[in-house]
Amino acid sequence: MAAPDRTGEAADSLLDTHLGHLAAALLPFRRAERLLARWGGELAHRLATGGRLLVAGNGGSAAEAQHLTAELVGKLRDDREPLSAIALHAETSALTAIGNDYGYHEVFARQVRAHGRPDDILLLMSTSGASTNLLTAAHTARDTGLRCWAFTGPTPNPLADVCEETLAIDSPESQVVQELHLVATHVLCEYVERVLPAALAARAQPVSAAPARPTPVRTGVEVVLADEAPEAEARGGGRA
DSSP states (O other): OOOOOOHHHHHHHHHHHHHHHHHHHHHHHGGGHHHHHHHHHHHHHHHHTTOOEEEEESTHHHHHHHHHHHHHHSOSSSOOOOOOEEEGGGOHHHHHHHHHHHOGGGTTHHHHHHHOOTTOEEEEEOSSSOOHHHHHHHHHHHHTTOEEEEEESSSSOHHHHHSSEEEEOOOSOHHHHHHHHHHHHHHHHHHHHHHHHHHHHHHHSOOOOOOOOOOOOOSSSOOOOGGGHHHHHHTTTTOO
16 A cells, blocks of 8 residues: 655645744734834935945845845836945956955955945845854945944844844744845835935925024134134143
């Protein structure tokens, strides 16, 4: 008598287990709503005024990061102005040249120095939060004036410690972390597109002239301006 075929049962068991892990992570993930809304609003305003988003990850997180930049340069829903977003790991010639010449830990950091400008945003994706090349990029971003955000797995982790803000998925399963990173990517882009029309309208408003610098009023106490400082020092006003 032939043994029963239990292939379907095994597949069902694997699926149920995976869905169980996903379900366990969904409840705490709901708390990410306010963070994603705030990030989406900030990102919309920065991109609308000429800033850019730099994104990087390794392995599956690299694919997720590239998914995010595709949604911004292309579109998520309705047609709109393209937004500047660069997936650093997708620049394969630069990536391999930097890795060959400077070491793999520098493959993203050197591109951050090349492309990043003060007030741009660097978003790093990692299930472990421990990848050396992402940590190096985060330190470089802070040194060059970029804001640095992270999508990670559970905290504490080194990447969350060095970035200004982190969306952390509370699951020990890297597959679940990546799946909810994708959900977070879509929600983030939804908020960007919701805020973008107002951000573009604000950009179009004429900038009013800066008010004239007021003349200091002397009321018995001498006011020393920056251009008067050398003279003040000559009079002895520079004493500690």
